[in-house]
Amino acid sequence: MTTVIKNGTVTTHDRSYKADVLIDGGRIIEIGEGLTGDEELDATGCYVMPGGIDPHTHLEMPFMGTYSTDDFDSGTRAALAGGTTMVVDFALPAPDGQGLLDALQMWDNKSGRAHCDYSYHMAVTWWGEQVFDEMKTVIEERGINTFKHFMAYKGALMVNDDEMFSSFKRLGELGGIAMVHAENGDVVAELQAKLMAEGNTGPEAHAYSRPTQVEGEAANRAIMIADMAGVPLYIVHVSCEEAHEAIRRARQQGKRVWGEPLIQHLTLDESEYMNKDWDHAARRVMSPPFRNLKHQESLWAGLQAGSLSVVATDHCAFTTEQKRYGVGDFTKIPNGTGGLEDRMPMLWTHGVETGRLTPEEFVAMTSTNIAKILNCYPRKGAILPGADADIVVWDPQKEKTITAATQVSAIDYNVFEGKTVKGLPRFTLTRGHVAVHDGELRSREGHGEFVKRAGNTPTNKALSKWKDLTAPRPVQRSGIPASGV
Ligand SMILES: NC(=O)NCCC(=O)O
Ligand SMILES: [Zn+2]
Ligand SMILES: [Zn+2]
Helix, strand or coil: CCEEEECCEEECCCCEEECEEEEECCEEEEEECCCCCCEEEECCCCEEEECEEEEEECCCCEECCEECCCCHHHHHHHHHHCCEEEEEEEECCCCCCCCHHHHHHHHHHHHCCCCCEEEEEEEECCCCHHHHHHHHHHHHCCCCCEEEEECCCCCCCECCHHHHHHHHHHHHHHCCEEEEECCCHHHHHHHHHHHHHCCCCCCHHHHHCCCHHHHHHHHHHHHHHHHHHCCCEEECCCCCHHHHHHHHHHHHCCCCEEECCEHHHHHCEHHHHHCCCHHHHHHCCCCCCCECHHHHHHHHHHHHHCCCCCCECCECCCCHHHHHHHCCCHHHCCCCECCCCCHHHHHHHHHHCCCCCCHHHHHHHHHHHHHHHHCCCCCCCCCCCCCECCEEEEEEEEEEECCHHHCCCCCCCCCCCCCEEEEEEEEEEECCEEEEECCEECCCCCCCCECCCCCCCHHHHHHHHHHHHCCCCCCCCCCCCCCCC
16 A cells, blocks of 8 residues: 655755655655646645654663653653654663673563564673673674763763773674763762762762763763873753863764764753752752753854754653652653653754754754764664655744643653643554554554664774874884893
């Protein structure tokens, strides 16, 4: 059966034009005028865009003594409801020595419920011969080319500089991409202990324990270590000017570094932690914490200027009951917030509707840029013949007020509660299946497929060539002087 999307404006990362889009067998087969199909979707007044890709989710993640509540079922339904058609989740080996392949098996056991396509990043939570060896299999056989390192969460997921340098060098050899959660975990641990000792036990102390300096220092350190190891670097959840500045400078110097701000850091601020209601503040505890207007403006400017590349969510949703594990001790509040369902409408509302972004830039930041970085473009992130029919028909006039009462996510609150958004999906298609039909969710459990992503991306190849060309070489001398003895 064929499906045709009619009367819309096709909008990609580089242009917009009027055309119909014909779909068969889960792929786009033709783009043009006057197309017909068995099923017609009317896109009058809408943009026809590549479905969103959220490159940063933690679905059913074991973390801080519990599991994040949205799993591959509710999480991917929430994604589709908001126009996102692919998520990339982090497979996390237990830091006490669990192998990478073993962790991937655990993630495979969970992801079978996905309603949209998905891929994984691999986390490196400890270092040893087994990790070194298995990295090759992960890249070459499992099709996962991105490896995340936590520079924070001391005593749990954190790796030290020597481990990070070893891992980065191995990734450079194998054609992988390094990722970091950039916060100085040693400093955070000390600040946490000091705050607790002084009786600062509430959720606001979470923000006090993670000032922008800890992020800026770690981002800069990771950039320099990646440069010495000869590996491209992707910095997740960039929240402040200090980290952005390090990325901006590195990119201006020709280093291969990308920065990913989150929709939460772009639109919410630290005043949330001062709320008199403990639950309200604790629900917003995430790392890095929300910042102030100055940092938000830096992130928006980075998106406009191209020094920041991708907008994600870091969706890691805990219920109020789970957040209450940290009553009396803020260090025990599970870190993480939701956002999968709201990323695209919030970015459209605060980006395109305000004139900060063009619709084409919106597509680039929510889909195409990350598809290119992760090496799954143009299968994903494109409206082109042959691409997967992961499409969102975006209605710029459709409005709603975000509320937990009607959200798809399984948790009992929403950090964007009460915010009105203008710009929502009329239809969301996942490999041709119409999963959102005029506000109605018609997704299918298990429809999602794993997306393999080969290593040795174009960026890896270019960087390796450059590093070879500029590597230190011995000076060729005509004669060696006699020893002075
Ligand atoms: N960001 C956060 O607070 N929770 C999820 C885990 C991580 O990305 O650090
Ligand atoms: Zn993180
Ligand atoms: Zn994360």
